[in-house]
Amino acid sequence: MIFPENAADKLGYSDIKKLIQEKCLSESGRELVGRIQPQVKIEQIDRFLRQTKEFKDLLEHDAPLPVDHLYPIKPLAEKAKVEGSFLTEEEFHRVLLSLRTVYAVIRYFKDRETQYQNLELLFEHLPVEPRIVRQIEQVIDERGHMKDNASRLLLDLSQQILKSEQEARKRIDQVFKQAQNNGWTADGNLTIRDGRLCIPILAENKRKLKGFIHDESATGQTAYIEPEEIFHLNNKVRDLSFERRREVIRILTQLTTELRPHIDLLLAYHRLMSKVDFVRAKALFAIELEAEMPILSKDAEINLVDARHPLLLLNEKKDKQGPVVPLHIKIDHIDRIILVSGPNAGGKSVCMKTVGLLQLMVQSGILIPADETSVMGVFKQIFADIGDDQSIESDLSTYSAHLSKMKHFTIFANARTLILIDEFGTGTDPQFGGPIAEAVLEALHKKSVRGVITTHYSNLKLYASNTEGLENASMLFDNAAMKPLYILQVGKPGSSYAFEIAQKIGLSKDILESAKEKIGTQQKKVDTLLVDLERDKKMVYDTKQAIGKREKELVSLKEEYEELQTYLEDNKRLIIKEAKDQAKQILKDANRLVENTIADIKSAQADRDRTKEIRKNLNQAIDKHTTKPKEKEVTKIIDIDDSIEVGDWVKIIDAGTEAQVLEVSKGNNLILALGELRTVVKKNKVEKLRGKEKAKVVKRHRSLATESVADFQPEVDVRGMRTEDALRQIETVLDRAVMIGYPSLKILHGKGDGILRKFVREYLRKYSHISHFEDEHADRGGDGITYAYIQ
Structure with a gap:
């Protein structure tokens, strides 16, 4: 499909694949990316693009996909397939974690049935076998070790073994203490030699203690002796350990035998997770590029809107360079070949390479950095002539290599071929290279190929302007500032600005005048006209830009006016309603006042002083209600979004910070997560984030969460602390573990009298996110260490 073979590398296609591979979690995912090739079936291309788009939407707007463990299942399944073989404890632990991940992913998409229709095709007819997980869980613990109760014998x-080790340790402590009392020992404690616990004895006393000498110090003054009675106890422990190891192998062999009938299913799971990793990597790359899915067309056409070269775009973000100028180009049955001219370093080659690279990406199921209204067809062949392919081995010069490609193009190209040629006709005498290039272009035109060709030759520009199906285009150049604008304008050819650029870099005036005399008068006129045309095009472009900017300002002013009008209407209704309510209340108060006054006068029985006092009170009340009220400040009504749910992202209005909703409590209270902190805020004090604003916040917090996971230490040491300080420290680390989704926490509290352990575990029972906790293994600290598992 691609000719020559190195054309994809020159267009940057291999670099794109490497960047996607960096985002894979598994080696199998990277292998799938390495095998990506452009496709020609539109249904297949459409499915691949939609899967990537759905995964991109999932990553930006949905809960995180549970892909914590993506161990390669295939090599383990292949090993288990052999009769008589067995997987180790560590290998079974990897299978267990991988299966949990597989089932979590399947469950994730099952809960969202019909939401991601194209991604669901990956899971079609793939059953879930939880029995495999249960069988492994009966034998292997959460840390990848075999459970002591995997069998009665074990x-x-x-x-x-534990009892014998304790007995041996107790006995050697007694012997060591006795030797110390006798003054036989050297300075120091018990030490390990050849894997055995030994007593350091001064060389002159080594005959006084019966036992086996394992080693001596460098000076020969200290001998490391294992006492005779301890030697027998340690041998007993070793014999028991060998017997335990045989039982472990028996259990692992039996478990592997039980796993063997499910090998095909395990391989299917491996393929599934490889594809999930593969599509996820493409989606992450699309997010980094801010890429979209274009409209697919069955016709051989291209209509790129706001397209940018992916590699230049990434360099811009990485090195904070100037913005990449968007490209607008259309290739269809009317304008089949775009002939791009203009000055050197003006962006002609980048324009052509952008078209070729984006076409390869689309046909490979990769989203592209262009507007979603862009239209991309499907080409069965992509032919490219880029750079210098001279070859000493093949006796090919630069021009010979170009002509060799042109031969292949003219023979095999058709209406479904995309042609990309850089600096057409160069490499030989322009007097002959120009006509040959024109003849090749004519032959390609007759085959109705589509393509982008860059050139400096005037005869090709003239041929394109007089030939239907070919269209001239030029890269705009600011001839006042003498710098390229990297903007493609279709319709007219461009000048090479050879004399202007030569003058700018300081070539002498005499040389320039001599050069102008040497070129033909007609060619000089053509180039002058092109320069003038370029100047006019620049003026037209600047005018269009100014008009466009003004139109945007008018649209913005119109939107602000409509918002203000709506706001005023809403407040007008509110003020009228408040006034009516206030009038009703005043009237109600007045009626009550009159009734009370009449009743008071009657009760006073026309007493003059009492009646006068009553009238005074009446007048005061009337003045109170008739006094002009102070103007109230009209406040903007904040709509309370009653649809806020757990997991939503909101903005705290007063602080302007974003947070995630952890819990919706009674009384319109929200419990929010602010990084590693939690806070309670009223629902009417927040605004719910939606759309692109929400996506940006989620993306930023996800990257911060990834950094937090990398820095997080899932272990807290509170030994020697006061109870209040210890619990405060545990709470801080636990809160952080919950926020970043860490599965467990190791708490070192020591043994002592067991008081601190008691308070720690009482606290863990009350902590809602703790599912359960347990002691460390007896050999590694026992009940002096607690493992807390987080839901």
Whole structure:
């Protein structure tokens, strides 16, 4: 499909694949990316693009996909397939974690049935076998070690080993203490030699203690002796350990045998997660590029709107360079070939490479950095002539290499071929290179190919202007500032600005005048006209830009006016309603006042002083109600979004910060997560984030969460602390673990009298996010360490 083979590399296609591979979590995902090739079936291309778009929407707007563990299942399944083989404890632990991830992903999409229709095709007819997980969980614990109760014999052997180790340790402590009292030992404590616990004895006393000498110090003054009675106890422990190991292998072999009938299903799971990783990587790359899915067309056409070269765009973001100028170009059955001219370093090659690279990406199912209204057709062949392909081995010069490609193009190209040629006709005498290039262009035109061709040759510009199906285009150049604008304008050819650029870099006036005399008068006139045309085009472009800017300002003013009008109407209704309510209340108060006054006068029985006092009170009340009220400040009504739910992102109005809703409490209270902190805010004090604003916040917080996970230490040491300080420290680390979704926490509290352990565990029972907790293994700290597992 692509000719020559290195054309994809020259267009940057291989670089795109490498960037996507960097976003994969598994080696199998990277292998799938490495095998990406442009497709020619529009249904297949459409499915691949829609899967990537759906995954992009999922990452930006939905809950995170549970892909914590993506171990390669395939090599483990292949190993288990062999009769008599067995997987190790660590390998079974990897299978267990991978299966949990597989089932979590399947459950994730099942809960969102019909929401991601194209992604759901990856899971079609793939069953879930939780029995496999249960069988492994009965044998392997959460840390990847075999459970002591995996069998009765294993439990018995483990208990015997523990008892024998304790007995040996107790006995060697007694012997060591006795040797110390006798003055036989060197300075220091018990030490390990050859894997055995030994007592350091001064060399002159080594005959006084019966036992096996394992080592001596460098000076020979200290001998490391394992006492005779301890030697036998340690041998017993070793024999029991060998017996336990045989039982472990028996259990692993049996478990592998039980797993063997499900090998095909495990391989299917492996393929599924590889595809999930593959599509996820494409989606992450699309988010980084701010890429969209264009409109697919069955016709051989291209209509790029606001398109940018992906690699230049990434360099811009990385190095904070100037913005990449968007490209607008249309290739269809009317304008089949776009002939791009203009000055060197003006962006002609970038324009052509952008078209070719984006076409390869679309046909490979990769979203592109262009407006979603862009239209991309499907080409069965992409032919490219870029750069210098001279070859000593093949005896090819630069021009010979170009002609060799042109031969292939003219023979095999058709209406479904996209042609990309950079600096057409160069490499030989322009007097002959120009006519040959024109003849090749004529042959390609007859085959109705589509393409983009860059050139400096005037005869090709003239041929394109007089030939239907070919269209001239030029890269705009600011001839006042003498710098390229990197903007493609279709319709007219462009000048190479050879004399202007030569003058700018300081070539002498005499040389320039001599050069002008040497070129033909007609060619000089053509180039002058092109320069003038370029100047006019620049003026037209600047005018269009100014008009466009003014139109945007008018649209913005219109929107502000409509918003203000709506706001005034809403407040007008509110003020009228408040006035009516206030009038009703005044009238009600007045009626009550009159009734009370009449009743008071009657009760006073026309007493003059009492009646006078009553009238005074009446007049005061009337003055109070008739006094002109102070103007109230009209406040903007903030709509309370009663639809706020757990997991939504909101903005705190007073602070202007974003937070995620952890819980919706009674009384319109929200419990929000502000990074690693939690706070309670009234619902009417926040605004719910939607659309692009929400997507930006989620993306930013996700990147911060990724950094937090990398820095997070899932272990807290509170030994020697006061109870209040210890609980405060545990709460801080636990809150952070919950916020970043960490599965467990190791708490070192020590043994002592058990008081701190008691308070720690009472606190964990009350912590809502803790599912359960347990002691560390007896060999590694026992009940002096607590493992807390987070829901």
